[in-house]
Amino acid sequence: MMKTETSTAPAPAAFEPRITAFVCNWCTYAGADLAGTSRLQYASNMRIIKLPCTGRIDPLFVLKAFENGADAVLVSGCHPGDCHYTSGNYHARRRWTLFRKLLALTGIGDDRLFFSWVSAAEGQKFADLVNDVTAKVRKAGPFCAVHPGRRAS
């Protein structure tokens, strides 16, 4: 079994990662809109789930995304001080500081789980971010097939 898997493993170039992004409505979603209106081209691997605020994002959402087959997850919202709701992003930041360490212990590291601040004015940053995350995940390869957090296919 192991042998077959090794020999049929696809070449890295053929691997197209699936990336789930959780973004806030006011900054990063708008930043992604700006990337669009500026016609900036970026990799098509990311699917955005829009939430009002990064403060709404429960760690369970991230685990669910991995469970359902995402190779990486991005969480992105307003810069500190810019939150539409004044402090939702600060709450989120503290939560992720802890949660990422917990996930790292279970084998989900910085090449799978990304966090960023992207403002409504940072269309270029958003495009660069998507490209960068996609490249990193491509390099990291498919999310570990034996990871306990993955739903058996």
Add this chain to the structure above:
Amino acid sequence: MKALREAAEKLLREKRVSLVIGYEDRKGRPAFFAAKPEDCGRLAYDASCRQNLAAYLGKPEIRARLPVAVVAPPAVLRSIVVLTAESQLPPGQVLALAVDGDSFLGTFDAAGVAELLRAKYSTLAPEPALLERVQGLLQKSPAERAAFWEAEFSKCTRCYACRAACPGCYCSRCIVEKNAPQWISTAALGHGNYTWSVMRAFHQSGRCTLCGACEAACPQGLPLMLLNAVLDREALEEFGSRPGYDPEAKPLIGSWSADDDHSYMR
């Protein structure tokens, strides 16, 4: 031992409490509920007691019988402070019979508990061996870590003994029991087991006193303390969080500071 029994007996005799929750003087030191003064002779305590009796304070059966007293080594004292901070203990309804090793330290109310902890146990730290195990695991590759947990979580039978043992798990409807939507699969299979254990640990962030009751309760011997310890260390290092000392502490998850680290944010 004698002093503890006498103190417990006195509380019951004077009807200051309706129940003393303690450890029984027999093998394994199981929980024991002394409702009558004469029951108190069966109370005992030593370092082999692993159960965190504060967990009973969240149970409706016990809440119906307040006021109660709890036999409490330092980790349980801290749990009492956590529960106080989270408005789970009605003021004046819980007394602690503080013990440490073989010695009985006295009877304390909630304020007294916090004072005792600050005076005597302000430097409680996780066991170095535990932190070493965390460090050792972190030094492995992500795939090795995943494989380690795959092997561990595959043993989980979803008996929820970890939850039942934990004083922090007092929700009347646990997230794993929410079925619309069902975020955590209840089948005793890989991903549901993983999500359950990760979320159980995460939900204790800034609240866990590293008492070890969850791991001790696990019939499958899952190394749950590794998860608790990595969060405890991070919470302390990043936010100075020391759960169980301040009865008026704000929840770690649910408060913030503009100075919180975000060096990992892009």
Add this chain to the structure above:
Amino acid sequence: MARIGVFICHCGENIGRTVDCAAVSAAAAKMPGVVVGMDYKYMCSDPGQQMIRKAIIEQKLTGVVVGACSPRMHERTFRAAAAEAGLNPYLLEMANLREHCSWVHSNQAEATQKAIDLVRVMVAKVRRNRPLRPIRVPVEPTALVVGGGIAGIQAALDIAAGGKKVVLVESGPSIGGHMARLSETFPTLDCSQCILTPRMVEAASHPNITLMTYSEVASVEGFVGNFTVTIRRKARYVDPAKCTGCGDCFNKCPIKKIPNEFDAGLGLRRAIYVPFPQAVPNKPVIDAAHCTMLQKGKCGLCAKVCPRGAIDYQDQDRLEKVKVGAVVLATGFQLWDHAAYGEYGGGRLRDVIDGFAFERLASASGPTAGLIKRPSDGKEPKTVVFLQCCGSRDDKVGKKYCSKICCMYTAKHAMLYRHKVHDGRAVVFYMDVRAAGKGYEEFVRRAIEADGAEYVRGRVSRITRRRDGKLVVLGADTLAGRPVTIDADLVVLADAVVPRPGSEKLAQLFGVGYDQDGFYSEAHPKLRPVETAAAGVFLAGACQAPKDIPETVSQASAAAAKVLGLFAKPELEREPVIARVNRTTCAHCRACISACPYGAAKDFDIVDRAGKVLRAVADVNEGLCQGCGTCASVCRSHSVDLDGFTDEQIHAELNAL
């Protein structure tokens, strides 16, 4: 049974060029719950909207997904169309196929696949959408204006002129603020009091304005449209209802040597006093800290001489509640304390004064009756050095920002001085002259060219007092590249503009943000400069940032317009995206209460019929909740949910990926 309609827009070629719209609508038609899948050239056009309306009615749709541009563009349009066809507008969602897909990808296969995914996610979500109704809250059509300076007065007058009631709260004994202290105003040199006092009188006498001087905000409850604000009416020890303002009391008061704050300490007042002759209301208060009757029980002279028996030494602070629908914060500014600059004497040199002190010296109603006399010996100074940017643009000791008004008032000071002391010398040290404003540059040129103010570009490094009383000003002329030493008789420092003390506490009461310097934060720096993050709380004047009078008045009028707009309807409609608590499963750990940025999550007691408390839980106030959902994500048992972004919706979206 879900009956979802999916409508894919080509947006001309904008989407159609990269996304195979027909393939997307065909794929959508096969998605679970979808009964209609269509695509059209311009979905937002009339025929496009008609397609949607027709399908809603004919196909009895229970939900709609429009795959088109960003929802920021047309969500409102399509939701309105859905509502016209009888579908609750919140049962329509948009998939962003343009900004997030066709415009950013060029590979057609990839873009089409992504478009299908984005539509599938929205179909999964919309199947769990529930009809929502905008939240209506009644509005109490009375405004609270905090601060009785020109900003507060202007806002109050404008709101009152619009026919709505205003409560104007001022912490000092009189309204008028700093503007009442100014001699003349730039760039027209009209007398400040002449233009201000009529407004003060109008504010006090307007039937729609209730004036509360010597009063402060103590606490705030409620939310937009429905604030209950508790005002602390500080003890005046003089009953304003009896007092006629005759002045017998303060003419007789034996405690005479109290520096008058209004005159920047240059003049003196009594323990019972009105801060200045034109004060509104023109009724005295007793300064309890200095009154011997109140301190030691000795004296009582004012009570003896008062013909109306208005003096009441037993007076105490009173709390008064007002119900208001909107609030204007106009708490103004003060000058930064230049004592932090040891090199300028550290605040110990009597002839080194700030701008307000110079205003009072130059003011006809000031302590010197408008004659320029220096504080130490009362002599007329023959050389005056003015120093701009004192504490501004200096992030080491002072403030990083430019205080904006100093360039102009320094030019005015130099000009006024030269008008009053014809043989005097006015030297201005500046870093840059920022005179952007109508008639401002001309004004500065006039000070230099017509009135002979000497402008030296450079900073002053040290001010010392020589034995003969001269102030030795050591500076640099950076244009000439040489050091400059001036023997001055008086130095005027243009101290930085900083918020009033206590402004941060007030902001916290109202849930308004403030920056690192303590200035109040507007909701958006460009597009919502008058609003704050707290709905129904508006800003006017220098509490937001340093401002001159015309700017302050403009913003005050803008704030008044916002208030009147809010009061134009008897009810307020709000987006129904708010959090709800499942009281059955809430364990009352209070994490949500701690997390809520708006104080909307609160304790709630579940009681039985007899009123006995059975259990405490968390609850969310609909009026205060802004819908961020932070409460929902800190809830371990997911007992808090957010309408519009519910657990079920997000779960379904993730399962569709």
